[in-house]
Amino acid sequence: MLDNPIVRGALVCFTLGLALSGLVRLIPAVAVASLVPPAVFLTSYVITYQQVPTFPPVGAVNKIFYIALVATLVGFVLDLLKTTKLDRVLAAILPGLIVSWIGLPRFANGDLEAVPTTCALWLGGCVMLWRLDVIAKSTAERNGGSLVGLAVLMALMLAFAPVALLGGSSTSLMLCFVAVVGLGAVAMWEFVIPREAFGASAVLGTGGGFLAAVSTVTLITRGIDLLGLAHLLLIPYAGQLGAWLLLPPNRIHGRVRQVLVGLMAASSVLAVTAILLLRHPEFFASMRVDQ
């Protein structure tokens, strides 16, 4: 098992997530705890791409690292300021900046085909970050909180992994898998010793980094199944919708409610995977033979 780079990377990230998340329990500050998920994402990046990219970054893949890093730092400042309104404003603006920067080489070449895809990514990114911010800063009784936020992030990455593979980026698949395992370790701590919420650095840093990876595969590698990708937007809503339909109010509380909401959000991963399998059976069959 350990000769598999994905397993090795996942193990490192799991250990890191467990250690960092445990350590920050000693510091009763949401701003500090919120740095753990983006730290896990950045570590996943370094493990996957085997580098801390040079600055200024050359190419979209290198931009992913700096987008996640800068978004984390901006979020950290917002967390220190204890503001929520600015978070939401950034959740609307940041996706536009991320997608535009990643897609810049195509615009520079006058590639007009990139415009509608970029707009869709911008809009989708806004929805994703906005919902993540709402969920991560909500309470268990309102079907949110840090545990649900982590579940949604993990579900987004899990669902994107096969989309990325199909889109010509097996490396993004590894990035997502490794990050999900690391975030899983953080989620374990959140379950055992829960915090009420995560701050902006967790949402903007991890979500922004993830959006940069999605934008890179979509705009630069350019082989993505846009229908499959669009279904990722179900994930930030599936948990709340499922809770509204299935969980009786005032009877299931706290962590149990969060776990159930998180699982319902994660169920959308199956929907995305099923869509890809139905639309591209020959691709996944060829991958099976190839491996």
Next chain:
Amino acid sequence: MNKILAATSTIVVVLAVTTAAVAADYTIDLTHSHVLFMIDHLGFAKMVGLFTNFSGKFTLNPENVATSKLAITIKTDSLQTQLAARDKDLKGADWFNVTEFPEMTFIGTEFAKKDEHTGTITGNLTLHGTTKPVTLDVVLNKIGQNPFDKRNSAGLSARGVLKRSDFGMNALLGTIGDEVDIIIEIEAKQKP
């Protein structure tokens, strides 16, 4: 690709060393030229890829090899590895990134003769947005008239090794090899 470019450069140098005393300009004959690379896959075997679209020209100056010139351009989108899914992956942002870096170039900077038929070409390879020097060992196979089109031609073989990590292509290092073997076979036509 870098290896290919470097190999081509070497070929040019060798030609310059061994050909007649008059400097001559050559253009690569794409139909009889090949640029391949090999990279280790999990330690079991080497995967072979090739680029089908490239162009180049060189000037051989046998009397003064050091003044020879070489410039080769390879279209990264022409990469083929006999598996469509892998080609898509390798053309993507994680590897060759053909959207942002549609071309790789090799510009010869140093031409050296070893003996009658061999030499080296060192040049600047630009790949994946990074430029680094690469040296190719070149063998001049033949210089002479092509019996079919009656044009003066030169045939060269070039080999080299580069590290993909030098060019920022670090994905899956430790699993997929870092060293890339470059194999270049070139036929070139002398310009009229």
